[in-house]
Amino acid sequence: DIALTQSPATLSVSPGERVTLSCRASQTVAGNLAWYQQRPGQAPRLLIYETSTRATGVPARFSGSGSETEFVLTISSLQSEDVAVYYCQGYGEWPLWTFGQGTKVQIK
Amino acid sequence: QVQLTQSGPEVREAGASVQVSCKASGYTFTDYSINWVRQAPGQRLEWVAWISTATKHTEIDQRFHDRITLSKDTSTGTAYMEVKNLRSDDTAVYYCARVGSTGTSSNWGQGTLVTVSS
Numbered sequence: 168d169i170a171l172t173q174s175p176a177t178l179s180v181s182p183g184e185r186v187t188l189s190c191r192a193s194q195t196v197a198g199n200l201a202w203y204q205q206r207p208g209q210a211p212r213l214l215i216y217e218t219s220t221r222a223t224g225v226p227a228r229f230s231g232s233g234s235e236t237e238f239v240l241t242i243s244s245l246q247s248e249d250v251a252v253y254y255c256q257g258y259g260e261w262p263l264w265t266f267g268q269g270t271k272v273q274i275k
Numbered sequence: 276q277v278q279l280t281q282s283g284p285e286v287r288e289a290g291a292s293v294q295v296s297c298k299a300s301g302y303t304f305t306d307y308s309i310n311w312v313r314q315a316p317g318q319r320l321e322w323v324a325w326i327s328t329a330t331k332h333t334e335i336d337q338r339f340h341d342r343i344t345l346s347k348d349t350s351t352g353t354a355y356m357e358v359k360n361l362r363s364d365d366t367a368v369y370y371c372a373r374v375g376s377t378g379t380s381s382n383w384g385q386g387t388l389v390t391v392s393s
Contacts, residue, residue, distance in 0.1 A: 201379040210383040258378040262325035
């Protein structure tokens with residue numbers, strides 16, 4: 168099974184700063200990599216799928232990039248409402264989903 | 276709009292069973308399959324099982340294959356997951372999610388907290 172490792176575990180960032188989150192796969196997931204945002208007490212919200220495609224309604228400050236085993240989620244200018252845990256998800260081994268352990272983004 | 280509405284929180288003793296339901300609305304139920312994902316307190320999301328809403332097929336993570344049963348009622352658009360022989364480490368929020376054409380999901384239920392007391 169594919170394992171996903173996210174870094175860092177926690178990030179403290181000032182409002183307006185750029186945020187970069189990493190996700191590394193133990194083997195290639197091709198482009199089948201998504202990113203979710205999960206606020207406390209809420210269900211996950213899809214932000215990015217197929218590595219770099221923004222889901223409907225997701226602000227343009229969120230972008231995804233990468234390939235094969237290395238992926239990045241970037242928030243170009245952090246807003247207060249972006250405080251959440253972010254998970255990467257591999258979905259190439261239908262119908263199995265694999266998740267990273269999450270990166271918690273906090274306001275400094 | 277697409278909605279997945281799950282059943283309410285449950286408390287069970289270790290060794291008991293629990294059934295969680297996931298009622299779909301706003302789309303044709305049999306057009307999309309359903310994944311079940313759980314999240315223990317403070318832990319990552321983990322995939323549990325999948326059910327096709329159009330055929331009889333299911334897939335269950337091998338860690339749970341002898342304790343989980345999936346079913347569906349296409350007449351009401353509802354998917355069910357039963358977990359038997361509950362253990363304390365089954366305490367988690369259980370989510371259903373509609374599997375989209377891309378293979379991932381932008382539609383999740385609100386989650387059902389299952390608490391298992393030992």
